[in-house]
Amino acid sequence: MAIAGLIVTLLGFLISVFSVSVSSSTSGRLIIVLIGLAVSLGGIIGLLNPAYMKNANWRK
Amino acid sequence: MKTTRLLLILILCLAPLGLAQTPAAPAAAAPPAAASAALTDQDLKGLSGPDAKARANGDPDGSLTGTTNDITIADPVTDKNPKAKGLTIGDLANQIGQNKIAINFTWTLVCGFLVMFMQAGFAVVETGLCRVKNANHTMMMNFMVYGVGMLAYWLIGFAIQEGGVGAVANLGASPVLSHEYVVTIFGKPWGLWGQGGYFLTHAGSYDVFAMVLFLFQMVFMDTALTIVTGTVAERWKYAAFVVSSFVMGAFIYPLFANWAWGGGWLATLGSSYGLGHGYADFAGSGVVHSVGGITALAMGILIGPRLGKFTRDGKPLAMPGHDLLIVLTGCFILAFGWFGFNPGSTLGASGNGSLRIGSIAVNTMLAGMAGSFGALLYMWLRYGKPDASMTGNGLLAGLVAITAPSGFVNPVCSVIIGLIGGVLVCLSVEFVEKVMRVDDPVGAISVHGANGLWGVISVGLFADGKSNYGGSWNGVDGSVKGLFYGDPGQLVAQLIGCATLIGFVFTFGFVVNWVIDAFMGQRVSAATELAGLDMPEMGALCYPEFEVKTQSVGA
Numbered sequence: 001m002a003i004a005g006l007i008v009t010l011l012g013f014l015i016s017v018f019s020v021s022v023s024s025s026t027s028g029r030l031i032i033v034l035i036g037l038a039v040s041l042g043g044i045i046g047l048l049n050p051a052y053m054k055n056a057n058w059r060k
Numbered sequence: 061m062k063t064t065r066l067l068l069i070l071i072l073c074l075a076p077l078g079l080a081q082t083p084a085a086p087a088a089a090a091p092p093a094a095a096s097a098a099l100t101d102q103d104l105k106g107l108s109g110p111d112a113k114a115r116a117n118g119d120p121d122g123s124l125t126g127t128t129n130d131i132t133i134a135d136p137v138t139d140k141n142p143k144a145k146g147l148t149i150g151d152l153a154n155q156i157g158q159n160k161i162a163i164n165f166t167w168t169l170v171c172g173f174l175v176m177f178m179q180a181g182f183a184v185v186e187t188g189l190c191r192v193k194n195a196n197h198t199m200m201m202n203f204m205v206y207g208v209g210m211l212a213y214w215l216i217g218f219a220i221q222e223g224g225v226g227a228v229a230n231l232g233a234s235p236v237l238s239h240e241y242v243v244t245i246f247g248k249p250w251g252l253w254g255q256g257g258y259f260l261t262h263a264g265s266y267d268v269f270a271m272v273l274f275l276f277q278m279v280f281m282d283t284a285l286t287i288v289t290g291t292v293a294e295r296w297k298y299a300a301f302v303v304s305s306f307v308m309g310a311f312i313y314p315l316f317a318n319w320a321w322g323g324g325w326l327a328t329l330g331s332s333y334g335l336g337h338g339y340a341d342f343a344g345s346g347v348v349h350s351v352g353g354i355t356a357l358a359m360g361i362l363i364g365p366r367l368g369k370f371t372r373d374g375k376p377l378a379m380p381g382h383d384l385l386i387v388l389t390g391c392f393i394l395a396f397g398w399f400g401f402n403p404g405s406t407l408g409a410s411g412n413g414s415l416r417i418g419s420i421a422v423n424t425m426l427a428g429m430a431g432s433f434g435a436l437l438y439m440w441l442r443y444g445k446p447d448a449s450m451t452g453n454g455l456l457a458g459l460v461a462i463t464a465p466s467g468f469v470n471p472v473c474s475v476i477i478g479l480i481g482g483v484l485v486c487l488s489v490e491f492v493e494k495v496m497r498v499d500d501p502v503g504a505i506s507v508h509g510a511n512g513l514w515g516v517i518s519v520g521l522f523a524d525g526k527s528n529y530g531g532s533w534n535g536v537d538g539s540v541k542g543l544f545y546g547d548p549g550q551l552v553a554q555l556i557g558c559a560t561l562i563g564f565v566f567t568f569g570f571v572v573n574w575v576i577d578a579f580m581g582q583r584v585s586a587a588t589e590l591a592g593l594d595m596p597e598m599g600a601l602c603y604p605e606f607e608v609k610t611q612s613v614g615a
Contacts, residue, residue: 006567013563016556020333021246026548029335033555040563044357048570049496052361056497057586058370 005048012040101148131155164230164408165268167417168276171404174397175279179206179286181393185456186290187602188390189381189449189502193592194294195602201289201296205305209285212309213278214260221281221314222273223254223263225322229530230408234269240323248332250325253318276404277317280348283401284313287352290502291360292582295367295589298597300582304359307572313351316565320347326560329553330536336550338534339557340523342420343405345464345515350561353509355569357498362573363583365499367590376493379501384448391452395428398459402466412530416467423466424459427478431458434482442486450486453503457485457511464515468523468540477518481511513558518542520551 016036019029053059109129119125128147132155135145183202190198224240227233239256242249256263260274285305289296319326320341330338341347370376381387402424403417435454439447458478462469465477488506492498498505525541527533533540541547576582588596595601 006570009563010567011563013559013567016559016563019552019556020329020335026335026552029552030548030555033552033559036559037555037562040559040566044361044562044566045496049361049498052364053497056364056370057367058365058372058374058497 001051001054002048005043005046005051008043008047009040010043012036012038012043015039099149101145104147104149104152107147132158160410161232163410164414165272167409167414168231168272168404168407171400172276172279174400175276175283175404176397178279178283178394178397178401181390181397182283182286182290183390184386185390185394185452186286186293186502188383188385188387189290190293191379191592192382192603192606193594193601195382195594196598196600197298197593198289198293199602200298200598201293201301202286204302205286205289206282208302208305209282209309210278212306213281213314214274216258216310217281217314218260218274218277219255219257219262219265220253220311221317221322222270222277223256223258223322224251224318224324225254225273228269228273228407230406230410230412230414231269231272234267236264236267236270237273239263240318249328251318251323251328252325253315254322273407276407280344280401281309281313281317283344284348284352284355285309287349287504287508288356288359290504291356291500292363293501294593295363295583296359297580297582297584298593300576300580303576303580304573304582307576308355308569312355312565312569312572315568316351316560317347319560320557326553326557327534329556330534330549334549335553335556336520336547337532337536337538337540337553339516339553340468340519340533340540340550341464341516341557342467342519343402343463345460345462345512346557346561348512349460349463349508350512350516350558351565353505353507353512354561354566356500357492357505357509358566358570359573359582360492360498360500360505361496362570362577365497366501367586369499370497374497376497381449381501387449388452391455394456395425395459398424398428398463402463405467406529413528416527416529419471420466422471423462423469423474426471426474427458427462427466427481428455429458430475430478431455431461431482431485434458434479434484435486436482438483438486450489450503453485453489453507454482456507457481460508460511461515461518463512465519465522467529468519468527468542470524470526473518473522473524477515477522480518481514484510484514513561516554516557516561517551520554523547523550 016033019032022032023029107128109127110124115124131151133147133151137144137146183199186202187195187198222237225237227235237256239254240251241253241255242251257265285308318324320339326339328338329335369379399421403420406414406417408414409417432451432455436446436451439450458481461477461481462474485506488510489503492500492505521542521544523540523542525539525545527539541550543551584593
């Protein structure tokens with residue numbers, strides 16, 4: 001789960017970077033970059049952090 | 061006649077500066093050029109400064125100091141060489157060039173000294189927000205992050221960041237740092253890292269320009285490193301802190317800084333892909349503060365919260381710091397140092413639009429003020445009291461947010477950016493603590509991470525196109541303009557920078573620290589944490605005459 005979170009976080013970065021070659025229009029690039037940002041944030045907040053919270057010291 | 065000659069010399073002196081500041085308007089320089097044609101070396105022959113007798117009586121009003129006598133002459137007339145050329149126009153021109161670079165060197169160095177002093181501000185803010193039993197440990201992290209980071213940066217980091225920056229006009233346009241590793245992707249050049257300047261001797265980097273640049277960039281790097289120590293304070297093993305900070309100073313920070321400031325691919329998004337002026341981050345909301353804040357987030361998740369921070373059902377408990385007095389004093393120290401951080405990022409006070417330093421300084425102070433107001437009002441309205449530590453964090457949030465746009469926006473936008481920053485830091489602290497349940501004793505993730513990103517985005521919104529740093533930015537002609545001033549491409553470039561910070565820097569920082577954790581462990585034992593880190597980790601209490609009450613957990 002934690003590794004999946006890291007992979008998704010990195011994937012979001014790659015999506016954003018590839019926006020410059022996937023689209024030539026500014027609005028197209030903007031949408032792709034925002035998708036990339038959402039994916040990265042999802043990787044951190046939705047996957048990686050919950051994976052670490054499962055074993056957090058306050059749960060024990 | 062002598063007065064006329066002096067006037068002609070004055071015009072000749074000012075002409076190159078005028079040309080440097082307005083390269084797009086050659087017509088403005090035409091009259092001095094015509095005047096300079098009338099001036100010859102012969103006109104300078106009769107010039108002389110005050111004689112030795114006059115100087116021997118002292119110079120209380122300063123009128124005898126700084127005259128023709130102080131101009132360096134390449135071929136001076138002496139008793140042994142009476143036929144020498146003496147003072148020439150060439151000597152004057154050299155002196156003008158030397159003076160311009162001297163002004164810029166002095167400006168950059170003094171601003172660097174101010175930024176260095178910010179380490180003291182960070183140290184007392186973080187220590188004041190921690191408990192007494194961890195004060196020595198927290199202070200020692202902030203103290204040694206300066207040395208550890210500097211060592212890493214001198215050995216490796218500076219070369220990665222600035223090894224391919226190329227000529228910096230304000231600092232003498234030396235070509236010694238022109239070794240960028242570039243690959244071709246999608247048919248365009250992508251600068252990945254610098255390769256010159258290791259140990260400040262490699263590839264000709266034993267150079268006056270490189271020394272000034274190193275000092276200024278080093279203190280910026282150290283700022284990023286010290287941000288992390290705040291988030292993982294009160295539970296970070298000191299040995300792991302040393303290793304982690306070294307790696308961050310050598311690789312994590314310099315890599316992103318190269319992409320943004322060292323001629324890397326983020327800076328060239330404008331020239332390569334038509335995205336505004338490429339990623340524009342004037343003084344480092346993203347490069348310095350977000351890199352620090354996002355690495356701090358990675359560390360906060362990896363290390364976990366302090367014992368007793370959350371109840372068994374995940375509700376956060378307040379763990380107040382021990383000294384609000386030094387917290388707010390530290391905030392003032394940081395606000396003072398920020399006058400080096402932002403205006404100093406012009407790397408000069410003479411030429412190439414550097415006179416904008418006044419505007420940058422004013423933007424900085426306005427945004428800080430607005431940030432403190434934003435946090436004060438938010439906390440007062442929401443919780444009924446003006447919270448002191450959050451007001452301090454609001455000041456810092458406003459300063460962090462204005463760091464990237466300070467060179468590109470007007471005062472009204474600075475206030476808007478700072479005000480939003482002040483509210484954002486409060487919302488972010490609540491989100492990090494209550495939703496993510498990441499323990500951040502000093503609020504570094506919110507102050508530097510969240511507001512750093514906001515600062516980067518605000519360039520893409522509010523840059524007004526009125527700045528002119530030598531006629532171009534990141535190799536693209538004209539001034540940086542944001543979405544509200546007609547360039548949506550700039551916003552896209554800024555968002556790609558944010559995606560790089562969140563997607564790449566976070567992952568890189570997390571993996572590096574995960575490896576360190578696997579090899580040596582990042583977190584102290586529960587017994588050490590409960591006792592306080594001062595004795596077990598450092599061998600001495602910060603306040604040995606205080607009675608320290610320790611906390612029990614799980615009761």
